[in-house]
Amino acid sequence: MTDMPILTAPFMAMPRIGLGTWPMKGRECRAAVESALSLGYRHIDTAEMYGNEDAVGAGIRASGLPREQVFVTTKIWNDKTNGAAIRRAFDDCLERLAMPHVDLLLIHWPSPQLQLEDALKGLAAIRAEGRARAIGVSNFPPRLLQRAIDAGVQLSCLQVENHLFLDQSALRRICRANDMVVTSYSPLAKGASLDASAIGRVAAKHGATKAQVALAWLLAQDGVAMVPKAASPARQRENLGALDVTLDAEDLAALAALPKDRRFVNPGMAPDWVNG
Structure with a gap:
C-alpha cells in the first residue's frame, strides 16, 4: 500500500484517509477502530452526538499505539451556541475519550442561535x-x-459532505485561500450512486473497486481528506486501496461529467446551503 499522505494546515497534520465512526457504537465501534489502526489508519473521526467517543477511546487504547500517533477529531453538537457551552461540552468529550487532548475540534452544525464570534473564541481558548x-x-x-x-x-479545517455527486468547489476555494483542509464525510455518497457506468469503466480500467475510484477522485483534489465509515476489516482495507489508484485526465473528465447536485445529508436543521 502507498504510504498515507498527510495534509498540513496551521496547528495540524492530518492523514488524508481516516475512519468515520457514525453510526457505530459500543463493541462494534471499538472493534472497528482497533482493526483500522492495525491496518495502518492513523485518523479517527467521532463526535459528541455519535454517542461513541468512549468506544473510540477504548479502541485506540486497545491498539497499543501511542496517543501521539493517532489523529483524533471530535465535534460539538449544535445545541451549544456559545463559547462557554462549547467548553463545558468539550470537557465531557475528553472525559469520554479518556484523553488529555484531541487533534481537531469542530462545531458540528451551525444553528440560527449560534453566537458565531463567541463560539469561535471558545474554540480558540481550548486550542490555546x-x-x-x-x-x-x-x-x-x-x-x-x-x-x-x-x-x-x-481555523484549520472544514468538514462537509463531499463526494463524486456533489459540487463543493466553492467551499474548496475558500478553504484553499485560507490554508484550511476540507474533510469529506459520506465520501462514498452513501454507496447509493456508485453504480454509474462511468465509475464502473474507470474501476475496470484500473483493476479497482468503484469505492476506490470514488475515493481516488477525492484524493485527486488538493487539500481534501476523507473519513469513510467502514466496520469490517475487508472494507477498511478496500478503502485504503484507493491510495494505489491514480486517475488520469481521461478518468477525471469522465467522472467530472457525472451529476454534481446530489446531497445525501440534509436534515431539517441544515443551513441554507446556497445562501447561508
Missing part, C-alpha cells in the same frame, strides 16, 4: 490550552464559512 491542537467547523455553507474566517480566529 492545548486540549485541542487545531479547531474548525463542519457543515458551514460558503457565506457562513467566510464569516467565520473573517472573525479572525485561525
Whole structure:
C-alpha cells in the first residue's frame, strides 16, 4: 500500500484517509477502530452526538499505539451556541475519550442561535490550552464559512459532505485561500450512486473497486481528506486501496461529467446551503 499522505494546515497534520465512526457504537465501534489502526489508519473521526467517543477511546487504547500517533477529531453538537457551552461540552468529550487532548475540534452544525464570534473564541481558548491542537467547523455553507474566517480566529479545517455527486468547489476555494483542509464525510455518497457506468469503466480500467475510484477522485483534489465509515476489516482495507489508484485526465473528465447536485445529508436543521 502507498504510504498515507498527510495534509498540513496551521496547528495540524492530518492523514488524508481516516475512519468515520457514525453510526457505530459500543463493541462494534471499538472493534472497528482497533482493526483500522492495525491496518495502518492513523485518523479517527467521532463526535459528541455519535454517542461513541468512549468506544473510540477504548479502541485506540486497545491498539497499543501511542496517543501521539493517532489523529483524533471530535465535534460539538449544535445545541451549544456559545463559547462557554462549547467548553463545558468539550470537557465531557475528553472525559469520554479518556484523553488529555484531541487533534481537531469542530462545531458540528451551525444553528440560527449560534453566537458565531463567541463560539469561535471558545474554540480558540481550548486550542490555546492545548486540549485541542487545531479547531474548525463542519457543515458551514460558503457565506457562513467566510464569516467565520473573517472573525479572525485561525481555523484549520472544514468538514462537509463531499463526494463524486456533489459540487463543493466553492467551499474548496475558500478553504484553499485560507490554508484550511476540507474533510469529506459520506465520501462514498452513501454507496447509493456508485453504480454509474462511468465509475464502473474507470474501476475496470484500473483493476479497482468503484469505492476506490470514488475515493481516488477525492484524493485527486488538493487539500481534501476523507473519513469513510467502514466496520469490517475487508472494507477498511478496500478503502485504503484507493491510495494505489491514480486517475488520469481521461478518468477525471469522465467522472467530472457525472451529476454534481446530489446531497445525501440534509436534515431539517441544515443551513441554507446556497445562501447561508
